[in-house]
Amino acid sequence: MNDSKVTRRQVLVLGGITLGVAAVTVAGPGTAWAAAAAPADVTLVPVGASPVVVLPRVGVQPAAFPRQLAVQVRHAGTDLPAGTQVAVAYDPRLYSPLPGAVATAGDRRVRATSAVTTDPKTALTTCTVTFTEALPAGSEPVVVVGTAFPVLYPRDLVVGPVDASAAVGHRHGKPRGRRSLQPGRPHSFGGVATPWGLEVSGVWNRHAWANGKRWYYYPARITLDSVGPGTAPMPASFSVALDPQVVSDVKIVSARLNNKAYDAGARLLSVTRTATLFETRWTTRARLKSGDRLDLGLEVRTRKPSGDLPTVKHPTVALIDMGNHVTQRQTGRTSMSRSDSAWT
Missing domain, CATH: 2.60.40 (Immunoglobulin-like)
Incomplete structure (x- = not known):
């Protein structure tokens, strides 16, 4: 498993130039x-x-x-x-x-x-x-x-x-x-606030073709950990962006909150399909408290390309629509990706 750290937001929110x-x-x-x-x-x-x-x-x-x-x-x-x-x-x-x-x-x-x-x-x-x-x-x-x-x-x-x-x-x-x-x-x-933060991690599966000489990674499980100390202001929501040449469909098939079965109420918000991008956006019922861990199982349907691909969209899972970003902590792991697919 390779869990790259991709930062979407910095705690020090950069604006214009001002005086020290x-x-x-x-x-x-x-x-x-x-x-x-x-x-x-x-x-x-x-x-x-x-x-x-x-x-x-x-x-x-x-x-x-x-x-x-x-x-x-x-x-x-x-x-x-x-x-x-x-x-x-x-x-x-x-x-x-x-x-x-x-x-x-x-x-x-x-x-x-x-x-x-x-x-x-x-x-x-x-x-x-x-x-x-x-x-x-x-x-x-x-x-x-x-x-x-x-x-x-x-x-x-x-x-x-x-x-x-x-x-x-x-x-x-x-x-x-x-x-x-x-x-x-x-x-x-804003006013007095309690900071909150989430970390995104997961497990990847590999889809291979061309006698195993070409492969592509896709998420099999997504894990959201709350580092607190506050509760996330919005239900956990995220996007899954994949390559449509390799992946045809994505579903959330299971959920566990703190290692117990949980009705996450996972709901598909939108689907974007182009020649180079297949993106699904999801939300759940979970407003994660400090120390909470939400594990989501995915079912991904793949395609088998006929050969080399001219380009590839590396897979990315990222938080979306999480509310009050002013008080969101910088965990450095608000998304995950893989860049080691072999497509040509």
Whole structure:
């Protein structure tokens, strides 16, 4: 049995580009920025506005965080001298730094270096970007240092994620005036919620032809496991996508819930048939609670191709129509597939 992991949704729901934790400082004695803080017309602003969802823990609101650790430095009336630094601090449980930070001004790359450090007391990571060239007033560079990455079950509930904030100061001084830079929380994120999640796995059968030299896999059993802690908001529903050159029909013939016979009430929602796709979509009666396991037996009718196939649709089983995806946990196994059929 080969159960490939195919992810349909990430817990960190990727949206547009927005601002992370940031501080801007300037280098060089004798510059116009020798004061403890940068001039008032040098400001940091978000780039984009669409946040990502972070699930902190059970019984709290899903949190909104920046998708990308990016910031624009606006300085309409002030030059940025070589040595200007942009420091972006972030929660390493949520973000991954780029191999090298990127700074752009208009359509060109700004010459810059970057260094990443981690504070042992706070566990926060900081990427400090240093411009190695001077920028004239109004160039307004954009700095990108990292992006959110999907955190898989069981580490996907990130307890106490650290809010974003910003401060402005001199290179040799402590940044001042720290303020929150968290993006606005969309109404679609909902209120207090209990996260839930499902894993899809199963058993495959192999159909062979051409004296066993050609074969195709199809699902013989589908298993849905609930990782909780909440109950799935909708009855378990899924699709089965197969190649119509090899498979002519699919039926659900048995169901067991937690190893006991169960009337799953499996109902066929729709059938799609084209020259390259045979897809059936199913729903059941089961709203799976934490720890529940639903096993479904399939009866699949196959065809015997006359020889080689010009192409093949690899088999896929995937969750569908499962309701509140904002609070759905990232199990990394919301679908399964096989890519090792031999058809030519």
